[in-house]
Amino acid sequence: MGIESKTLLNKEIPKLVKESITQVQLVKYAxxxxxYNRIHIDEEFAKNTPLKGTIAHGMxxxxxxxxxxxxxxxxVYDVKNFKVRFRSMVRPGDTITCIAEVLNGDHQEISLELKALNQYNDTVISGNAVLLVKE
Structure with missing residues (x-):
């Protein structure tokens, strides 16, 4: 259904909380x-790297x-633009919360700031998007 334009312009956008990342999820994503980079799926291999364990795929x-x-x-909207920047690694056990804030907009186009945060409130991905009202 989407969040109506009026809501995006005047109210907080509800966050999305994902379940904790699991090693099985990483293997399925691979x-x-x-x-199939071993740093994502081979726990024994990953323990012996400078990362000291597996990490989730950035994608x-x-x-x-x-x-x-x-x-x-x-x-309600079409996504006109979506850009991200990877900030920090995500590991098995991490819980990711996605948040958005309206930067500016009108009733036709909305600019959003997006963040994915881990359970420590560290930003793991930051980005932005532009939404256009569907005609």
Whole structure:
């Protein structure tokens, strides 16, 4: 359904909280994406690297923000632009919360700031998006 334009301009956008990342989820994502880098799926290998353990695929975390943006847009908006910057690693056990804030806009176009935060409130991905009202 999407969040109506009036709501986006005048009210806080509800956040999206994802369940904790699991190692099984990382293996499944590797299968879906074709990215079988051992740092994502091989716990024994990853323990012996400078990272000291497996990390989530960056695109998995970006996908959470994309899912959130799709939920915000719903049937009301089209996504005109979506950009992100990876800020920090996500590990198994992390819980990701997606938040958005309206930067500016009118009843036709809305600019959003997006963030994905871990359970420590650290920004793991930051970004922005522009939504256009569907005609």
């Amino acid at each position: 299968g879906a994406s074709g990215d 998995l975390s970006m996908g959470f923000l994309g899912q959130y943006l799709d939920k915000i847009a719903g049937d």
